[in-house]
Amino acid sequence: MKRIKIFHGILLLSLSMNFSCKKFLQEDPKSFYTPDNYYTSLVQAQNAVNGIYAFTRDFYASIGLYSEDAMFMLEMPTGQARTEINQSNNNANLLNLTMTPTDLYFTQWWRSSYKGIDAANLAIKNIPLMSSAIVPDAQKAQLLGQAQFLRAWFYFNLTRIFGDVPLVTEPTVTADNLLVSRATVKDIYEKEIIPDLLAAEKSGLPFVDNTGRVSTGAVKSLLAKVYETMAGYPLQQADKYALAKQKALEVITSNKYTLYQNYDQFRDPANDNRMENIFMAQFSSAIASSPMFSFTLPSFSYISNGQGEIGALLPDTTFYKSYAPGDKRIQEKQFFYSHYPNFATGANVVFLNGQHIFKYFDDAAQQSGLPSSKCFPIIRLSDIYLLYAEAQNEADGTPGTDAYTYLNAIRTRAGLAPLSGLTHDQFRIAVWRERNHELCFENQTWFDMVRTRMVYDTKNDQFVPMVGYSFPGSGGTRTLQTKHLLFPIPQSEMDVNPKLAPNNPGY
Template sequence: MMKKIIILSIALFSISAISCNKFLDEKPSSFYTSDNYYKSYQQAQNAVNGIYTFTRDFYAAVGLYEEDAMLMLENPTGQAKSDINQSNNNANLRNLTMQTTDLYFNVWWRSSYKGIDAANLAIQNIPLIPASVVTDVQKNQLLGQARFLRAWFYFNLVRIYGDVPLVTEPTTSAAGLQIPRTATKDVYEKLIVPDLLAAEQSGLPFSDQTGRVAIGAVKSLLAKVYETMAGFPLQQKDKLPLAKQEALDVINSGKYTLYQNYDQFRDAANDNKMENIFMVQFAPGIAGNPMFSFTLPSFSYISNGQQEIGTLLPEDTFFASYSASDKRKQEKQFFYSHYPNFSTGVDVQFKNGEHIYKFWDDVAQASGQGSGKCFPIIRLSDIMLLYAEAQNEADGMPDANSYNYINAIRARANLTPLAGLSEDQFRQAVWRERNHELCFENITWFDMVRTRMVYDTKNDAFVPMVGYTLPGNNTAKFQTKHYLFPIPQAEIDANPKLTQNPGY
């Protein structure tokens, strides 16, 4: 039998997989084979730790200095603009003129499949370790993490590209990568849902403040998966009660709490705690989070030598769509329009108006070093709003829990409580709250494609996505093809069994 080469993600990168609590600090420098690896619990843990590495690729700087793969899911929402316009990749997204060769499409595709391959290796090899070396309890918990991460990578892939190749075994040769696309429905039903159901029974703790996957994250992702399956393109409405129940399990667990204020959102001390259910892990000096630099106003000189890039800021009509009484709209909550010069203390008024304060990092601003703030993937507020939406859709009217959850989030924003709404009124209230609360967290785009509705910020209304013209750009109008992004041309060139999405 051909010896299988274990290409660990921890061996492919010069930095190790790490977390805000530094639970991943291995730096192996060579490749391993199935004959000399998976011989101890530490090696098995290292293999799973390595899978986490790839979650950072989507939130790390790539290409030119103003480029980050997460921008792929923000620029085309109509809610983002930039101080600078030096990147064709960003401009194509804001203009809806995406090309099959654009950088971000390659990053999301390749890093997802690298993570999947690392997960496949762990899932195949960990069960083979003798129980005298790694107990069944330990194996199940390691496999639970690997299955969650594999499901998360595939969940992103099907929402971004639609039908994608379904790879469930470790890759041993280039020929193993030349497989056709699998129907989206089958990817959900054959891998994503089964992986998460298995992870749900893996014996992991309900919460984990080190940044590792826990049952709360598994149930939250499963709720998001069911909610998405209930929407477009599958429209499996029978998944709504399942989404509602998984979300309710997380909310009622008592393991997660809403931030009392937005300062707590920005405080790195709260990473992997309180409202954060699952985050992408960063740490200063090891793997920095570029979001602070990307959201600093361009050349504003308000930080201690940070790159002030200004590649992501709120589009004017999106900022204006917040109620005047909404605390998130107030200075230094989610946004800010001025700040003292770092050296002189003179107040600097930003030339392009409001910028994003959501990812502000006091430590990085003062030190000039990279931000170690972890990036939120799933927050309790997301799951509370998801429950409210799923329950309202499933039952035809909002229940007391749904009102309680949305009103708790509104109360934090100093907004009046909702009551007495019809099904459609409540639906749009939840959508509006998701847009305002979860902005710039790579959630809005996925909400748009699963509902096929977009927030018309000029008119404070939700309208069909197709035919909608992005604010500030009269030529950028959504077409049916924009429900999906293009398959990277490099992947089609390398795999003749792949086909391109329609319209690209």
């Protein structure tokens, strides 16, 4: 069994996965085979695609030594997050906007993305070569659709984080093609991301897949997000708003997804890959547990059954106060909480550092003492509702009836009065505000900031240009600069591949 070389000598493994605790991907880990001795059965083809999913977890998993989670990279610089611990230089650099190319998070996002891309490339190249007698054409198409979606998603993240990056669409089997120059963001969207997603859309995937695999609904949703991003910065292709509107509406009007009726349903692991969840990173305490429960527990609060209580991520006070007074999302044990009973004694524990994130509180894990199996939401229907509202307003120049319907659905669930009679600009701001409040701490806010070049001034409840903005209470030392529109390419990658030079401006 031959092993192949991949980016920077890191071996790809087809890792076992667990979707919705159904354990249908719980095969033994296998090395990826070379093209000449792989793909001789349906099981091997399915394993190849299953292995790609494993890398989606890396961006929401614990890394490093000092209470670091890869998802923090997109939360700490927003100005909406803080921490109770000070051991991590990586977290401190993000909070203080003093990032460097040697910071751990950038390496994690870069390498895991390219490992996932390489796994997808291998599947996309070899599955079509299989005999239809071994894998029927319909099954091959669905397997390819999953791989194409995942490859597009990895590249979508890379372009939004690093800008121009290498575009690799062939499996890396020798060291000869490791040194690749950076392609432009425009080329990556037009030559890879859009074609992959359009192909996946026609691949015959089910519209909903409750197991956690890619579905047609997920493909259309990602297309909507891609078009919305292309309409914004840096490409500013305004014609893409109409396409984003169309794809979002196809998801919404399919009636295959439903909004949660309350925020407890958001936290319930039984709803993973169901209802409002369109695409999630999969976790299981038996295989790969989620660290989000422990990382968002107040440090040393003794409210859990022995889990690590780390306090690594909690809301900035001014952000919490930016919610309207009657907003249900800031009521106790909705999106946030300020006290909880001591697990052993039942006595009420009031948290010393104020509000903490309740979105990832796992009742089952808290009671059992086991690690959390809660999956991480990558795309949910609330996002698509708000995306449609924004895209329709921008495409047509004024908010329509449907745009109000979908924006107000999110507001009504939060106990807020419906909006009406807004101008184009007023409606845009209302959607942006709702996205900040509804999708907080789900790795959406930073990407919204970068594509709009605007930041939510939580102290004054207004949106202002991102570049030049100083976060409240920062004394001018935490000011967003032009260089912060992109993160630095990891120094370890620059050292290995000279063709990546120069690094992004300012680094």
